[in-house]
Amino acid sequence: MIGPDPHIIVKDLTMAYGSYVLQRDLSFTVNRGDVFIIMGGSGCGKSTLMRHLIGLKAPATGSVFYGPMNFWEAEPRERERMMRRFGVMYQSGALWSSLTLAENVALSLELYTTLKPAEISEIASLKLALVGLAGFEEYYPAEISGGMKKRAGIARAMALDPEVLFFDEPSAGLDPVSARLLDDLILELRESLGTTVVVVTHELASIFAIANNSVFIDAARKTMIATGDPKRLLKECANPTVRNFLTRGEAKAEENPGELAAPCFLA
Amino acid sequence: MRISLSGEWRLVNQLPSLEAVAGELAATDGSTAVAFDTRELGSWDSGLLTFLMAVIALCAQRNVAVERGGLPPGVNRLLTLATAVPERQGARRGSGCLPLLARIGEAACDFWRSLLEMLEFIGESAAAFVRLLTGKARFRRADLLQILQECSAEALPIVSLITLLVGLILAFVGAIQLKLFGAQIYVADLVGIGMVRAMGAIMTGIIMAGRTGAAFAARIGTMQVNEEIDALQTTGVSPMEFLVLPRMLVLALMMPLLCLYADLMGILGGLIVGVLGLDLGVIEYCQETVRAISLTNVWIGLFSGFVYGILVALAGCMRGMQCGRSASAVGDATTSAVVTGIVSIVVATAIITVLCNILGI
Numbered sequence: 001m002i003g004p005d006p007h008i009i010v011k012d013l014t015m016a017y018g019s020y021v022l023q024r025d026l027s028f029t030v031n032r033g034d035v036f037i038i039m040g041g042s043g044c045g046k047s048t049l050m051r052h053l054i055g056l057k058a059p060a061t062g063s064v065f066y067g068p069m070n071f072w073e074a075e076p077r078e079r080e081r082m083m084r085r086f087g088v089m090y091q092s093g094a095l096w097s098s099l100t101l102a103e104n105v106a107l108s109l110e111l112y113t114t115l116k117p118a119e120i121s122e123i124a125s126l127k128l129a130l131v132g133l134a135g136f137e138e139y140y141p142a143e144i145s146g147g148m149k150k151r152a153g154i155a156r157a158m159a160l161d162p163e164v165l166f167f168d169e170p171s172a173g174l175d176p177v178s179a180r181l182l183d184d185l186i187l188e189l190r191e192s193l194g195t196t197v198v199v200v201t202h203e204l205a206s207i208f209a210i211a212n213n214s215v216f217i218d219a220a221r222k223t224m225i226a227t228g229d230p231k232r233l234l235k236e237c238a239n240p241t242v243r244n245f246l247t248r249g250e251a252k253a254e255e256n257p258g259e260l261a262a263p264c265f266l267a
Numbered sequence: 268m269r270i271s272l273s274g275e276w277r278l279v280n281q282l283p284s285l286e287a288v289a290g291e292l293a294a295t296d297g298s299t300a301v302a303f304d305t306r307e308l309g310s311w312d313s314g315l316l317t318f319l320m321a322v323i324a325l326c327a328q329r330n331v332a333v334e335r336g337g338l339p340p341g342v343n344r345l346l347t348l349a350t351a352v353p354e355r356q357g358a359r360r361g362s363g364c365l366p367l368l369a370r371i372g373e374a375a376c377d378f379w380r381s382l383l384e385m386l387e388f389i390g391e392s393a394a395a396f397v398r399l400l401t402g403k404a405r406f407r408r409a410d411l412l413q414i415l416q417e418c419s420a421e422a423l424p425i426v427s428l429i430t431l432l433v434g435l436i437l438a439f440v441g442a443i444q445l446k447l448f449g450a451q452i453y454v455a456d457l458v459g460i461g462m463v464r465a466m467g468a469i470m471t472g473i474i475m476a477g478r479t480g481a482a483f484a485a486r487i488g489t490m491q492v493n494e495e496i497d498a499l500q501t502t503g504v505s506p507m508e509f510l511v512l513p514r515m516l517v518l519a520l521m522m523p524l525l526c527l528y529a530d531l532m533g534i535l536g537g538l539i540v541g542v543l544g545l546d547l548g549v550i551e552y553c554q555e556t557v558r559a560i561s562l563t564n565v566w567i568g569l570f571s572g573f574v575y576g577i578l579v580a581l582a583g584c585m586r587g588m589q590c591g592r593s594a595s596a597v598g599d600a601t602t603s604a605v606v607t608g609i610v611s612i613v614v615a616t617a618i619i620t621v622l623c624n625i626l627g628i
Contacts, residue, residue, distance in 0.1 A: 054501050083501060083502075088497075090494040090498060091494070092494055094493055108503070
């Protein structure tokens with residue numbers, strides 16, 4: 001039997017803004033093909049952690065490995081090459097507002113491939129069709145709804161068939177049905193393309209629907225307090241902060257003040 | 268100690284001061300508890316809660332126990348809710364003003380940081396320009412053409428109006444003095460040299476700082492807020508090449524042309540005053556203008572325009588790229604872009620004037 005294949009390894013990562021430390025000693029592994037959730041309460045640094053993983057913010061200390069390559073110690077040119085293997089969907093979609101949806105998807109293809117314009121256009125249409133936006137090629141981002149922007153953002157993130165897809169709060173601001181459709185789309189992409197998916201979210205329904213691995217970071221302790229499959233964490237983790245989060249506070253677990261509960265790192 | 272609460276406790280009414288309670292509490296030995304009698308209490312809202320919170324805080328300071336049993340259940344529940352989450356250590360910001368030396372130090376640090384950021388931005392722009400020269404810069408031709416249109420044809424009406432009026436003003440001001448000596452023909456010299464050598468470029472620079480520099484900052488700042496710049500970076504596209512370079516290129520190329528146009532409009536303004544107000548002939552005015560203006564004056568004006576173009580583009584793009592991630596930050600970036608643009612134009616004008624003086628041109 002083939003064991004898990006580590007794809008992203010985060011080692012002793014400390015995130016800081018100047019002298020203010022946001023999170024310290026983060027160490028976890030994302031295996032190839034995982035749907036990995038970065039979860040935690042509001043303001044704990046989930047999106048900042050994602051920015052460290054995608055090359056937008058350098059860590060104060062610690063490392064991020066993609067396979068054997070140390071991402072932050074690589075030469076800028078090599079790091080840029082590694083970044084082309086990512087696709088990122090931002091919370092707001094972050095579509096380039098002056099470009100049509102097709103142009104948004106096509107830009108990275110124009111820059112990094114030698115394909116002819118007609119071929120690029122076909123690929124852009126295909127990617128848009130994959131996310132249910134066939135026929136919207138010539139629309140500008142301002143002309144479509146929030147949910148469509150998110151889907152267009154996924155199409156753009158998938159343009160170069162990335163090895164890792166990052167999602168920042170994909171279901172934020174969506175109605176439950178659209179959020180569910182987006183979850184299904186993420187799973188479908190993982191199943192059909194074998195892409196590793198890293199999702200920053202605190203939407204419990206999404207977490208339990210799509211994740212097979214996760215890390216829980218805590219604002220109070222400024223470090224991670226749980227890792228593993230969220231469904232298993234719900235059953236097996238006794239840490240009150242994690243239980244409160246995963247049960248929307250219904251577990252009514254209380255922490256003894258002055259005594260920090262043990263973290264739960266499930267294998 | 269029993270506090271009796273009666274009547275209406277609403278924000279719209281005058282609420283009683285805490286002084287009476289504080290005075291009574293000071294007179295106690297600390298062993299008594301505070302209780303409430305609310306049998307006469309009428310309707311209440313946040314006004315009552317605010318008063319009670321203040322009483323509870325006062326009691327806590329003096330180690331006096333508070334018995335909340337006599338309060339209405341709704342008030343009790345809200346008080347419990349308000350005190351459920353203890354204040355986070357270090358969360359409260361000091362309201363006091365920093366000492367003078369600390370403020371001076373902070374301002375000096377901010378200035379130094381801003382200077383370093385400016386130098387870094389200029390360095391990155393220069394590097395992007397070098398990549399353009401070596402054919403490695405990546406931006407969209409369609410964007411370049413779009414910006415070209417915005418910074419040239421679309422700017423003509425406002426440039427026409429302002430510089431025509433500046434020409435008129437220069438001519439009027441000059442005419443008042445020159446008429447005294449019967450030398451009104453020299454209005455053409457004054458307006459011609461003034462516009463071509465300095466005023467045409469300065470006015471165009473200021474118009475472009477307010478119009479185009481602000482638009483650059485707002486556009487790029489909004490992209491920063493919407494994470495579009497992050498998306499460019501993760502796609503491996505340098506925002507300096509994709510966003511800043513085309514804007515700098517366009518303004519550096521178009522500003523000298525706009526200056527030339529502004530010069531002509533200013534001279535036209537002077538001509539209108541000369542012909543209608545000073546009884547000069549059109550041909551006479553034009554001949555005097557041509558005689559007065561040397562090619563050196565034209566080159567100085569065009570060079571100034573080129574420099575102002577780069578400065579306005581740098582100020583607009585830099586403030587946009589430095590923009591924070593909120594709506595107010597976009598407003599701040601826009602204001603800052605205009606101020607930086609106009610200040611840098613004035614400083615550059617002073618430097619160019621001194622240099623021309625030293626070089627004798």
